[in-house]
Amino acid sequence: DTAVSQTPKYLVTQMGNDKSIKCEQNLGHDTMYWYKQDSKKFLKIMFSYNNKELIINETVPNRFSPKSPDKAHLNLHINSLELGDSAVYFCASSFLGLPSTDTQYFGPGTRLTVL
Template structure:
């Protein structure tokens, strides 16, 4: 059984388009995250949600909007895509927020290519 799943796995689109990436976890975790991994493999957190509530919002352009319909899902919507948005986006989940040491489980990633 897949613990953290993301769709789609690959996304190729034109500059200026709007796209969404979906994430679902079946681990019963309370907290979900979005990370961006750039072409140099650098991983950086973008957002974190705990029980559908936004708790971390890094300095991310407001073209990126996360949405959590329930605690098992965290989707990422991106408006007006730019070339620099090309990256691999990872969803992750963990048991609870506010306590260091909770293992974060990562999804397989969505490779976004903006042409």
């Protein structure tokens, strides 16, 4: 009964390829997020979705596109992968999207390696 799950756990691919990472939450939360954690463990928000609407879009390359088929899923599609995209990507969800009152639950992460 995993709360936030991500697939795949590991992803190794060549530069220039297109890949997707899937995220699902079974908590009934309204808001989902994507974070990127670099090799120095710095965690940075990329996107968030609230009821299928993009609320935050940080200054990430437009090669990254979040897609939410329903409020339980937020997938991350990456086009034309670059070496600098190598990182661990975390999906998270929260009930209302208000961190002062909500808890964000993180998935186990997807380690992306671009060769």
